[in-house]
Amino acid sequence: MLPGVNPAEVGAAAAVSPATLRRLELAAGQLAGTCLTAMEQRQAWFERLGADQRAAVLMVIQTGVANFVAWLAEPTEAIRLTTEAFRTAPRDLARRMSLRQTVELVRIATDVFEQHLPPLAADETEQRLLVEGVLRFGREIAFAAAAVYAGAAEARGAWDARLEALVVDAVVRGDADDALVSRASALGWNPAAAVRVLVGAPAGDGPAGPEELLGELRRQAARAGRSVLVGVQGSRLVVLLSEPRKPRDASPGLHPAPIDRLVDGFGPGPVVVGPVATDLAAAHASAREALAGLRAAPGWPDAPRPVEADDLLPERALIGDPVALRQLVESVIVPLEAAGGELLRTLAGYLEGGGALESCARSLFVHPNTVRYRLRRVSELTGRAATDPRDALVLRTALMAGRLRAVDTSKPPL
Secondary structure (H helix, E strand, O other): OOOOOOHHHHHHHOOHHHHHHHHHHHHHHHHHHHHHHHHHHHOHHHHHHOOOHHHHHHHHHHHHHHHHHHHHHOOOOOHHHHHHHHHHHOOOHHHHHHHHEEEEEEHHHHHEEEEEEEHHHOHHHHHHHHHHHHHHHHHHHHHHHHHHHHHHHHHHHHHHHHHHHHHHHHHHHHOHHHHHHHHHHOOOOOOOOEEEEEEEOOOOOOOOOHHHHEEEEEEEEHOOOEEEEEEEEEEEEEEEEOOOOOOOOOOOOHHHHHHHHHHHHHOOOOEEEEOOOOOHHHHHHHHHHHHHHHHHHOOOOOOOOOOHHHHHHHHHHHHOOHOOOOOOHHHHHHHHHHOOOOOOHHHHHHHHOOOOHHHHHHHHHHOOHHHHHHHHHHHHHHHOOOOOOHHHHHHHHHHHHHHHHHEEEEEEEE
């Protein structure tokens, strides 16, 4: 309720004479034009609106004046404006003007009404009733505008969620076409940006709730300067995370801090991060490896959270992932074969001999220092240290993958 407004007196608005109501009706067009002039003078952005947008605003004002007069004639009825005036405007008007801008225009229109309507009254009582009516009517217009924008935001949010789910699903399935690029662009995603795919379990019904956790995930990504697209597909949560541009002297790979913060938006269990893809069209490869890693993650209970898909190569190979087998061969066997010498034989002897340096040296008829040198070269070429338990598992799995490849290609085994 407005300060100083007596509802009983407002209800007496029926005392407004028919002659005054008629003058108000006749003044509707002039009032609307005066409002447009005031809006152009007081809001610089209003002049940049197209002719169709200004015409839509004029129509809303005229409808508002007509509803105001109808309310004065029948004060026992609820104010009719609510969304009625806005319903007459083109559907894209709310998309062209923000809620703040709309409220500013309502304030200007209320000032114009308050200045030009009271002089049309027959006496001081009618003037006071018109001033009180304008103030109350302006408040209802503001609430109506807020309701219209809230409804539009809800509809747009639901549309965005469906479109986002379509983009994520297309990446997972590998449907890289023009539709994927168009849908991602509509969501504000740069299709040319590098991307990583994160997969894990969706958040359950915890204290914060799944929607709040997903909202926090989006906020964390925004704080890190990243874009995200999120899709819940049954028992898994798939997140597309954009990769920022790096200076030339930056270290390769994605800085772990943003991903570490995003993990809180997932449910319990492993969270697997796929490799960097060059753009959205190539993101299916990152999604495929991340999903393969998620299936294989139970084989490494002590894996970090999140864990890189490339760090799960042994487990992925055991579940029959051909990409993992190929990566093991290409990252370990191929460079060791290219280096020549006895690196592969030394590595196999060391690992299959239980990691005993002296025993490996005796089986190869070389000095232990030679074994040390060769293992150091293996580490330099593959990035894996045979003395580290986890790296040793990767290297030994790579050796088995290389032997299987040799059988398939009729090459002599190691």
